[in-house]
Amino acid sequence: MKLHEYQAKEVFAEAGIPVPESQLAADVDEAVAAAEGIGYPVAIKAQVHVGGRGKAGGIKIATDADEARQYADEILGMDLKGIRVDRVLVEAGVDFENELYVGVTMDRGAGRPVAMVSEQGGVNIEEVAAEDPDAIAREHVDPAFGLHPYQARKAAFDAGVPREVATDVASVLTTLYRIWDDTDGADAEINPLMVTADDEVIAADAVLNVDDDALFRHPDLQAYEEEGDFAEDDLERKADEYGFDYVRLEGNVGIIGNGAGLVMTTLDLVDYFGGAPANFLDIGGGAKAERVTNALDMVFSDDNVDAVVFNIFGGITRGDEVARGINEALEAFDEIPKPVVVRLAGTNAAEGMEILNTDLVTVEGTLEAAVQRAVEYAGEADGAAEGEEVDA
Amino acid sequence: MSVLVDDDTRVVVQGITGGEGRFHTEQMIDYGTNVVAGAVPGRGGQEVAGVPVYDTVDGAVRAEDADASVVFVPPAFAADALFEALDTDLDLVVAITEGIPTQDVARVKRRLDETDTYLVGPNCPGVITPGEAKLGILPGNIFADGDVGLVSRSGTLTYQVVDNLTNRGIGQTTAIGIGGDPIIGTPFVDALELFEADEETEAVVMCGEIGGEDEEQAAEYIADGMDTPVVGFIAGRTAPPGKRMGHAGAIVSGSGTGTAQSKIDALNDAGVPVGDTPEQVADYVADLL
Numbered sequence: 270m271k272l273h274e275y276q277a278k279e280v281f282a283e284a285g286i287p288v289p290e291s292q293l294a295a296d297v298d299e300a301v302a303a304a305e306g307i308g309y310p311v312a313i314k315a316q317v318h319v320g321g322r323g324k325a326g327g328i329k330i331a332t333d334a335d336e337a338r339q340y341a342d343e344i345l346g347m348d349l350k351g352i353r354v355d356r357v358l359v360e361a362g363v364d365f366e367n368e369l370y371v372g373v374t375m376d377r378g379a380g381r382p383v384a385m386v387s388e389q390g391g392v393n394i395e396e397v398a399a400e401d402p403d404a405i406a407r408e409h410v411d412p413a414f415g416l417h418p419y420q421a422r423k424a425a426f427d428a429g430v431p432r433e434v435a436t437d438v439a440s441v442l443t444t445l446y447r448i449w450d451d452t453d454g455a456d457a458e459i460n461p462l463m464v465t466a467d468d469e470v471i472a473a474d475a476v477l478n479v480d481d482d483a484l485f486r487h488p489d490l491q492a493y494e495e496e497g498d499f500a501e502d503d504l505e506r507k508a509d510e511y512g513f514d515y516v517r518l519e520g521n522v523g524i525i526g527n528g529a530g531l532v533m534t535t536l537d538l539v540d541y542f543g544g545a546p547a548n549f550l551d552i553g554g555g556a557k558a559e560r561v562t563n564a565l566d567m568v569f570s571d572d573n574v575d576a577v578v579f580n581i582f583g584g585i586t587r588g589d590e591v592a593r594g595i596n597e598a599l600e601a602f603d604e605i606p607k608p609v610v611v612r613l614a615g616t617n618a619a620e621g622m623e624i625l626n627t628d629l630v631t632v633e634g635t636l637e638a639a640v641q642r643a644v645e646y647a648g649e650a651d652g653a654a655e656g657e658e659v660d661a
Numbered sequence: 662m663s664v665l666v667d668d669d670t671r672v673v674v675q676g677i678t679g680g681e682g683r684f685h686t687e688q689m690i691d692y693g694t695n696v697v698a699g700a701v702p703g704r705g706g707q708e709v710a711g712v713p714v715y716d717t718v719d720g721a722v723r724a725e726d727a728d729a730s731v732v733f734v735p736p737a738f739a740a741d742a743l744f745e746a747l748d749t750d751l752d753l754v755v756a757i758t759e760g761i762p763t764q765d766v767a768r769v770k771r772r773l774d775e776t777d778t779y780l781v782g783p784n785c786p787g788v789i790t791p792g793e794a795k796l797g798i799l800p801g802n803i804f805a806d807g808d809v810g811l812v813s814r815s816g817t818l819t820y821q822v823v824d825n826l827t828n829r830g831i832g833q834t835t836a837i838g839i840g841g842d843p844i845i846g847t848p849f850v851d852a853l854e855l856f857e858a859d860e861e862t863e864a865v866v867m868c869g870e871i872g873g874e875d876e877e878q879a880a881e882y883i884a885d886g887m888d889t890p891v892v893g894f895i896a897g898r899t900a901p902p903g904k905r906m907g908h909a910g911a912i913v914s915g916s917g918t919g920t921a922q923s924k925i926d927a928l929n930d931a932g933v934p935v936g937d938t939p940e941q942v943a944d945y946v947a948d949l950l
Contacts, residue, residue: 324699377873377910378769395914410767453762465763482909483762485737504683516909518899529841529907530815533896534735534939537921542938549900551907554816582817582824584786584800586850615820616800637938 271495273316275358277475284448286441286459293358297482300341303333303359307334310362311416313340313352315347321393324485325349363471368461369430370394370405371442373416373449380655382410384420384446386428386438389592390461397643403498404428418445433468441470452490452643453483465473511563513550519547523568523577524606527586528550533641535580544644547574554585561594562601575650578643579611580636581621588613589620599629608646612639663790663835664731664755664810664855664862665779670843671792672723673698673751675742677709677732679759685733685798686710692801694794697725700745729753731787731796737808739783741742742764747780752871755796756846763909766844780846784908786816786838797838807832808932809946810889812849813815813868815877815908818896819938822868825943831950834862841908843872849879857889864890864949866908866942869931871897872919873913892945893923893928893935 272280275293282288292303293316302338304311315327322328327349337359347354368391387405389397392573406418406427409607421439430438440464447603448456458476465471484491508515514529518536522544526532529551536546548571552564568577579593591613599605613621623633631646633639674690676682677699688712691695696712698721705716715721718730730751734742739886745767746754761783770877773780782790786798791804805827813819818839826833837852839845849867863939869876876895883891898921900906902913913919925935936942 294838375767375843378875378878379846380767382764412764412771437930450764453764457765480763482736482760482900483764486762514905516901516904516906518901526817528815528817529911530818530868531821533815533870533900533906533911534821534894536900537896537898546899549904549906576735583821584816584820585798614684614824615803635940637940 270481270490270494271318271478271483272479272493273318274314274475275316276496277477278472280477280616281472281475282446284444286444287469288362288475289361289471291358292358293356294341295356297338297341297345298359299339300345300359304331305334306335307359307361309338311361312362313337313344314358314484315344315349316354316356316358317354319350319352322349327354344610352389361475363463363473364465365463366466367464369438370458370460371445371462372437372456372458372460373454374456376384376409379409380593381416382412382446382449383548384408384410384416384424384442386424386430386442389430394442395462410446415450418443421446434464434470437470441472448477451479452487453480454478455480483552504567507567508550511560511567513552513564513566513567516549517571517574518546518548520547521573521575521651522643523547523574523575524580525550525568526562526580527554527580530581531580535578538636538640539578539644541661542641542644544647547571554617557590558594559589562598565595565598565609576643576646577607577609578639579609580639581613581615583613583615585616587616588618592621592624594629595630596624598624599626605629607650610643610646611641612636663793664859665781665788665835665837666794666796668693668695668788668793669693669728670753670796671697671725672796673700673718673725673727674712674733675700675718675730675746677701677702677712677714678707679733682733683709683857686712688801689795692795695798697727701722710768719749722749722751727751730755731794732756732758732921734758735772736760736762740769743769743780744772747776749777749778749838753780753796754780754846755780755785755787756780756840757785757787757797758782759784761842766842770844770846777804781837782840782846784842785840787925788835788837791833799836799838803827804836806860808834808863808950810834810859810862810865811836811868812852812856813817813838814867814870814910815868818868822866822939822942825939826866826946829943829947831946834859841870841910843910848875850882853879853882853891854888857887862889864892864946866892866894866946868894868896869924870908870911871906871913871921872908874919875922877927878897878923880931880933883933884931890949892927892935892942892949893933894939894942895924895935897921897950
């Protein structure tokens with residue numbers, strides 16, 4: 270789960286990291302009032318989970334009330350890489366001399382946390398990492414002990430941070446590690462950490478992504494999720510409700526399967542056989558009839574989908590149960606909205622094949638054949654749709 | 662011959678009294694696995710599927726001389742269960758549990774480094790040596806005894822590839838589902854080392870997926886002089902960056918590391934053919950044998 274900037278800043282400020290004065294606003298009047306209260310210049314910042322917000326026009330600096338009104342009006346409601354901006358953070362401008370980067374993440378290769386400092390803040394740190402890896406000082410952390418204070422200082426000095434501010438930077442990094450550890454963080458970052466002419470440090474941005482699997486022990490963070498849940502894809506929200514792993518893509522072949530690796534493989538095969546996958550949908554292990562019904566409902570409600578491939582390899586999941594679910598779901602329709610190709614293998618697959626109502630679905634014996642058939646159906650539907658447009 | 666498990670393996674099941682633990686214990690016993698004990702705090706003295714339950718893993722190991730454990734404990738308590746298992750000097754711990762917080766797994770991995778135990782998983786289907794023993798939830802009937810080692814990050818993809826192999830009459834020495842989490846106990850390299858040292862394993866199939874750099878490291882190991890030939894498969898060619906594809910570990914980062922293409926290239930450079938489809942993987946293996 271990703272916290273919004275304003276939420277992450279609340280967490281950081283509470284832990285003692287200096288942040289600029291700021292206020293959240295949901296409409297233009299609120300934004301102007303906030304700017305007047307804070308005093309100019311202010312930054313007006315879109316609160317959406319999109320990388321490169323500034324470049325995309327989601328951050329503007331206003332120097333008076335007219336500008337504040339104009340920029341708030343521009344940014345609120347704008348479409349930022351497919352996501353509508355519903356709130357802005359109005360924040361005191363910081364007069365800075367230098368921009369640093371500090372961050373904590375899990376180095377999955379090493380299996381350990383890593384704390385990082387760079388003098389090259391204010392830009393995309395992944396680009397810095399790719400082009401000039403030595404510009405980022407890294408300290409791997411022994412999870413049994415946590416980040417030692419000397420490691421935080423070492424990271425700051427190794428990154429070339431001037432002696433006058435290095436101790437303060439180290440202290441911010443130590444606090445950031447503690448936040449990351451306490452919240453079951455995945456990534457915690459400040460980019461930029463601004464350094465003022467008086468050698469003060471202040472967090473101008475804040476990133477805190479936490480481990481979804483650990484949310485059960487962080488009720489305070491769950492509240493953030495509810496509060497921040499104002500701009501998401503409708504289908505992805507529906508998937509959350511149903512408890513599916515779902516990713517929406519741009520093609521027209523809907524895909525339902527069990528197990529992440531096999532579903533990914535099914536997507537890849539759709540592509541391999543000349544089609545385009547519309548989604549990733551993993552119904553998980555031991556899928557009962559209700560989950561099958563919900564999965565079909567999800568894929569049918571995606572307007573892009575022209576045909577569906579349903580691929581189950583039963584281990585825990587039983588083919589006969591899946592088959593019953595498919596029949597039940599499809600019998601509820603007067604007309605099947607989109608052609609469905611089913612392939613069952615593994616536990617009770619033969620029983621499942623017997624049960625499937627072949628008036629409602631096309632059954633194929635192998636993964637490759639099922640995918641090819643669905644791609645074919647989707648191609649026909651797509652061709653027919655184009656034909657209609659031409660006729661009109 | 663085989664790796665990690667065989668018909669001498671003496672298994673303790675942690676979480677044996679839960680729904681999953683009970684069901685899969687029965688399945689493991691049906692397959693012929695030597696399940697000697699269960700361990701569930703507060704349930705000592707009970708029996709599940711004819712297997713005696715102990716309050717602690719230590720108690721189970723001492724009483725029944727177990728040398729491996731399978732963990733079905735729910736995510737919130739799984740790290741504790743893994744520490745408990747690692748403190749009893751077992752040869753092998755198989756963690757089936759999905760959804761253990763990553764920071765917990767990092768702490769477990771840190772402890773693992775101090776032991777001689779193999780940890781397979783978490784979030785994995787388990788380990789099977791066909792005809793001898795299975796530790797986990799893999800459907801035994803699709804496997805056949807033979808000469809090919811298999812290692813995979815995914816459960817159902819493993820079943821698919823095994824099905825393609827078995828249908829060709831190609832059996833397996835051992836199949837290891839190493840798990841789909843960002844941090845796992847036995848990365849590809851460790852599994853490849855095991856198969857390289859196994860005299861019966863004539864070829865290895867390695868099923869990877871997007872995310873992380875495990876496959877690239879495996880490619881380096883293979884290029885450095887692994888003798889047993891390897892055939893690869895990589896899932897997630899069509900995965901968009903920044904989206905988690907089901908598995909917590911299956912994500913292409915925003916900067917483009919962990920892509921299927923980089924893994925396929927690394928494997929090809931190491932002389933490993935990578936199938937476009939599971940059927941092609943079976944073709945390549947058939948050519949090698």
